[in-house]
Amino acid sequence: MTLMTVGQFEQHCxxxxxxxxxxxxxxxxxxxxxxxxxMFNELEAVAIGSGLEICPRGAYLLSLAVYDLHxxxxxxxxxxxxxxxxxxxRAPEVDALEYLHLRRCGMPAGQFITAH
Numbered sequence: 001m002t003l004m005t006v007g008q009f010e011q012h013c014x015x016x017x018x019x020x021x022x023x024x025x026x027x028x029x030x031x032x033x034x035x036x037x038x039m040f041n042e043l044e045a046v047a048i049g050s051g052l053e054i055c056p057r058g059a060y061l062l063s064l065a066v067y068d069l070h071x072x073x074x075x076x077x078x079x080x081x082x083x084x085x086x087x088x089x090r091a092p093e094v095d096a097l098e099y100l101h102l103r104r105c106g107m108p109a110g111q112f113i114t115a116h
Contacts (some may be wrong), residue, residue: 004050
């Protein structure tokens with residue numbers, strides 16, 4: 001097993017999002033939800049399988065954070081409403097972005113999760 005760095009995982013996520021998000025956006029609601037779940041499951045498996053993360057929660061937080069960043073960088077192309085970024089219910093995204101920041105700064109996997 002080759003250990004993946006946070007930066008490599010972010011690159012992998014952005015590549016996957018670039019390849020799939022337009023298709024997901026254009027799919028029917030039920031198919032779109034399934035495709036999103038499948039994509040996140042795949043990313044979480046990569047994070048754990050590569051040794052980057054030690055638990056599903058950490059893998060999910062990293063995936064969600066990069067997803068949120070990708071949406072922000074590509075909001076116009078993906079048709080993301082400005083309301084998405086100003087919504088009051090962004091606690092999961094805020095937690096995910098905080099976790100990503102801490103991991104970028106060198107915090108070992110899992111520490112943030114057990115502290116909360």
